[in-house]
Amino acid sequence: MAIEVSEKNGITIIAIQDDMTIYTASEQKARLSKYLQSGRELQINLSGVSEMDSAGLQLLLWLKQEAGRNAIKLSLVRHSQAVVEVLELLNLTGHFGDPVVISANWNAS
Amino acid sequence: MSELDAAIQTFVQEADELLAEMELALLGLEDNPDDSESINSVFRAMHTIKGSSGLFGFDSIVAFAHEAETVLDQVRRGQREIDGALISTLLNCKDHTSKLIEHYLTEAEQELPQELKLKGESLIKQLGGATTKQKSMPVEADSKHGTSEASDTEDDTNDSDWVILLEFGPDALRNGMDPLSFIRYLKTLGDIVDILTSTPDLPTGEAMDPESCYLHFKIVFRANTDKQSIESVFEFAEDDCEIRIIPPHSQIEHYLDLLAEPSDEDGAQVERLGEMLINIGALTPKEVAKALQRQSEDKAESPEQAKPIGEILVEQQSAEQPVVEQALKKQQSVKQKIAAEANYIRVDSEKLGKLINLVGELVISGAAMRMMVDRHGLSDVEEVAVSMNDLVSEIRDTALELRMVAIGETFSRFRRVVRDVSNELNKQIELKITGGETELDKTVVEKINDPLTHLIRNSLDHGIEMPEQRRAAGKPEQGTVHLNAYHDSGHIVIQIADDGAGLNDEKIRTKAIANGLITPDQVLTKQEVFDLIFEAGLSTKDEASNLSGRGVGMDVVRRNIEALRGSVSLDSEPGQGTTVTIHLPLTLAIIDGFMVEAEQECYIIPLSMVEECVEMSPEECEVDEIQHYVNLRGEVMPYLRLGDYFNNRKQHSNIHRESMVVVRFGQTKVGFVVDKLHGEHQTVIKPLGKVFEQLKGISGATVLGSGDVALILDVQGLVQFATRDKSRASIGLAG
Structure with missing residues (x-):
């Protein structure tokens, strides 16, 4: 299962355990869009994202936009190295506004 | 070696022209110090001479011109006022430069003579330039696409950021593109200072x-690179991505600088706007291709509304408004320059002379052919012969026109003379030029220069009085010398008129008597007295100055002008001024002639001087055989029997009919009585040998189609003979 969903304190935690690329974007979008309708706070765990490309990034941007539209609180947590790299490259960390914890065992890039 | 010689020759020619232009511009600046066009022209002259001198290693010219150029540059930028003193100095600089050029031409191997060196140094001092001239100035590298200027931008970090706008199309991902990877690659070229990711279309x-x-990026990118290499980063994305690369501000200035640079002297050609912008790096070929495509698409949609390429480029933000404008301006100026250049081809005047000689021969053999056709009565050939004849005369006219130049250039050279002389003599003299567009044969122009100089100097020195004297005489302090030229019946008339003191005919008379030119009891008309001026050894100025008045000159002037088959006359009114009038033939090579026959001899009268032909009979006009006068329709004029004049025939039978050709020279009309009229004839003038120089009444000869020789009448001389010496002639011939 590429996406694991769990609940905790009324927050839906979605852990994406897969690459976020053009190959997975369609499927991921279909899965994730369901939760946008739930009206509950969403927390997306990105620790399992080992690769991310423009399509994946776009999906995150879309999620953020949709969450805002539906008045759902959305936060990204536990960014993987691949995700942070992309966000930093595009200067988007601020856009998502989530604290990024940089793990000590990441390879220095 | 010879190639280098030829190059130097070109350099000298160019430099001469530039210096002449510079002189004109400087003189213009005297009247109008704010004329930026003139300042630029002076600057350009020095700049170009410096540049080309550097090519040949003429170091002292380079060093000197550099100083002058520096000063001129200051003037051009408005950092220095241009005043009379500076103009004088610059005029001297111009003279000095041409001396330097001469030096390199004649004795390039030798050191610069001390005198020239000192002169140059003092001029530089006068210019207020630096005295560090001994260092030979490096000639500016031709930095067309120079890197030196580009490197300037390195220090200036604020201005050197590129802005890259990327708008990926919807299919980018599906086509296997990953925008991120482009940005990563871009990072390897320089620093991404800032990046803004937006998804306006999400x-x-x-x-x-x-x-x-749906991704759009705006990237602020800092790198010392050019547009082309930035664009190449996104090469593969091209189809799916709108790419706009906005150069840093400094880069725009760099482009403007590049555009402001004059284009190559030789390779001047009209570049298309796009090409030009690509060449300076402001655009990449792809951007231009895209704009062109859009233009053609627009055109297909609505032909009237298609925008010019420049506008499209600005709209799609490929290029910046000021850059495009500058490029357009440059394009315009190059176009103009080419238009100006294309109008002229430098041709060796020898080649031209050869052409005209050949045309002359063609005219003669054309006449021969025509005669044969007439003789054999070949009516079918006749038509061909007539049309060929027309063509030949057209060729003749065109060939002669090639040698025609406007006299204006010669005239304007005298501005300098007038300026220098009036400064030297402390007189205020203005030179007025009219009729500068009047054309005449180049060979004539070249030869008229010396006599004209002499006459003008005379006017300046003897004619125009000192300001005080002028004021006392109730005339404006500033004297005027008026140069005028116009065409009159196949001649060009040049007048030099001053409003000076005029000539005192009594004084001339006294002097002429003293010199034994005339006897005290000789009665002379005013005109005849003035003509004495042109006799050798007569000067009316009491003291000779260094300009004129040593008693040589006027006779030389007359000789020079007469050598050109011209004439000179003088008219003067004491207190009012003096006018010298020069008549010159328009060309020395081929004329339209009118052929007549007297005593089995053919003569040619220049057609332009022929007024009319009448029958010499009592029904047509009253003839006074004793006084040699005819009364033609109430107009009285002297006549001359050509047969009498040239063959000294004493008796004439009245058996055959005679005709009279009325010719006009200036205001005077004279009839030439001849036996037969042959009509128009294209006449190639063959000069007579030295032996015949003294012959009166003949100015040359021509070869007829039959191979016979016909003499060309010196109408002017004959007119003078008929009017002045009519009494003597009539006595001698009728008696």
């Missing part, structure tokens, strides 16, 4: 297609 809700691309 659909909301389910409409969003995760496989479509």
Whole structure:
């Protein structure tokens, strides 16, 4: 299962355990869009994202936009190295506004 | 070696022209110090001479011109006022430069003579330039696409950031593109200072297609690179991405600088706007191709509304408004320059002379052919012969026109003479030039220069009085010398008129008597007295100055002008001024002639001087055989029997009919009585040998189609003979 969903304190935690690329974007979008309708706070765990490309990034941007539209609180947590790299490259960390914890065992890039 | 010689020759020619232009511009600046066009022209002259001198290693010219150029540059930028003193100095600089050029031409191997060196140094001092001239100035490198200027931008970090706008199309991802990888690659070229990611088109809700691309980026990029290499980063994305690369501010200035640079002297050609912008690096070929495509698409849609390429480029933000404007301006100026250049081809005047000689021969053999056709009565050939004859005369006219130049250039050279002389003599003299567009044969122009100089100097020195004297005489302090030229019946008339003191005919008379030119009891008309001026050894100025008045000159002037088959006359009114009038033939090579026959001899009268032909009979006009006068329709004029004049025939039988050709020279009309009229004839003038120089009444000869020789009448001389010496002639011939 590429996406694991769990609940905790009324927050839906979605852990994406897969690459976020053009190959997975369609499927991921279909899965994730369901939760946008739930009206509950969403927390997306990105620790399992080992690769991310423009399509994946776009999906995150879309999620953020949709969450805002539906008045759902959305936060990204536990960014993987691949995700942070992309966000930093595009200067988007601020856009998502989530604290990024940089793990000590990441390879220095 | 010879190639280098030829190059130097070109350099000298160019430098001469530039210096002449510079002189004109400087003189213009005297009247109008704010004329930026003139300042630029002076600057350009020095700049170009410096540049080309550097090519040949003429170091002292380079060093000297550099100083002058520096000063001129200051003037051009408005950092220095241009005043009379500076103009004088610059005029001297111009003279000095041409001396330097001469030096390199004649004795390039030798050191610069001390005198020239000192002169140069003092001029530089006068210019207020630096005295560090001994260092030979490096000639500016031709930095057309120079890197030196580009490197300037390195220090200036604020201005050197590129802005790159990327708008990926929806299919980018599906086509296997990953925008991120482009940005990563871009990072290897320089620093991404800032990046703004936006998704203005991102659909909301389910409409969003995760496989479509909605990403837009705005990247502030810092790198010392050019547009082309930035564009190449996104080469593969091209089809799916709108790419706009906005150069840093400094880069724009760099482009403007590049555009402001004059284009190559030799390779001047009209570049298309796009090409030009690509060449300076402001655009990449792809951007231009895209704009062109859009233009053609627009055109296909609505031909009237198609925008010019420049506008499209600005609209699609490929290029910046000022850069495009500058490029357009440059394009315009190059176009103009080419137009100006294309109008002229430098041709060796020898080649031209050869052509005209050949045309002359063609005219003669054309006449021969025509005669043969007439003799054999070949009516079918006749038609061909007539049309060929027309063509030949057209060729003749065109060939002669090639040698025609406007006299204006010669005239304007005298501005300098007038300026220098009036400064030297402390007189205020203005030179007025009219009729500068009047054309005449180049060979004539070259030869008229010396006599004209002499006459003008005379006017300046003897004619125009000192300001005090002028004021006392109730005339404006500033004297005027008026140069005028116009065409009159196949001649060009040049007048030099001053409003000076005029000539005192009594004084001339006294002097002439003293010199034994005339006897005290000789009665002379005013005109005859003035003509004495042109006799050798007569000067009316009491003391000779260094300009004129040593008693040589006027006779030389007359000789020079007469050598050109011209004439000179003088008219003067004491207190009012003096006018010298020069008549010159328009050309020395081929004329339209009118052929007549007297005593089995053919003569040619220049057609332009022929007024009319009448029958010499009592029915047509009253003839006074004793006084040699005819009364033609109430107009009285002297006549001359050509047969009498040239063959000294004493008796004439009245058996055959005679005709009279009325010719006009200036205001005077004279009839030439001849036996037969042959009509128009294209006449190639063959000069007579030295032996015949003294012959009166003949100015040359020509070869007829039959191979016979016909003499060309010196109408002017004959007119003078008929009017002045009519009494003597009539006595001698009738007696």
